[in-house]
């Protein structure tokens with residue numbers, strides 16, 4: 001696993017947006033008939049990445065015309081145009097500003113009458129597109145990835161999850177009051193993320209320091225589901241200095257040295 005430590009969240013976002021651009025351009029150069037498939041997160045951490053990708057598209061450096069996306073999760077019970085739904089978040093903050101084709105955007109339907117079927121079909125669609133090339137993710141303060149709350153199976157697939165009290169409290173900042181926060185979500189599983197060819201996580205801010213420490217310096221645990229990426233063949237965590245607050249000094253020094261030795 002690579003740990004890339006940047007001075008601040010903007011630099012972390014810059015690193016990831018360049019990496020995404022490079023991966024897309026490399027894929028296009030290979031003139032593969034298969035479309036590049038991305039997994040995408042919501043949350044505040046990826047916003048500066050989306051801002052940069054939008055600029056790249058506007059500047060003609062990048063196109064999403066042939067890119068397929070699958071979002072990580074969606075709240076149960078919210079309409080697509082509900083201002084707190086992840087559908088709304090993604091269209092407002094990213095999709096409506098780029099040249100992506102609507103039919104290439106996939107987001108779980110939190111209003112589906114049959115959750116199990118919705119999740120099964122989602123997994124099938126990912127397979128139909130040849131799997132996910134790059135799964136971009138964030139991390140919850142409790143180390144969750146997507147909405148895989150502590151205690152989730154590390155082999156889990158897309159399914160319905162009940163949110164923890166911690167997540168409801170943390171995510172209530174996006175709602176007018178805590179009673180509006182849905183208590184359940186549809187989410188890709190840890191196994192779904194792990195199947196991606198590459199996983200890139202953005203982890204910024206002091207509030208993520210314990211989660212980052214558990215993910216990197218402690219063992220793989222279903223209580224910190226992001227720690228499953230220790231088993232991934234090609235995973236990169238990009239963080240800022242604040243998120244390293246709970247890491248050992250020698251861990252930070254080591255990963256910085258690794259990046260210095262491998263300037264690529």
Ligand SMILES: N[C@@H]1[C@@H](O)[C@H](O)[C@@H](COP(=O)(O)O)O[C@@H]1O
Pocket residue numbers: 041042043044045046072073137138139140141144145146147167171
């Ligand atoms: N389901 C999302 C996660 O995918 C996201 O990683 C997390 C962190 O969000 P933020 O980046 O705002 O801290 O929030 C939610 O719980």
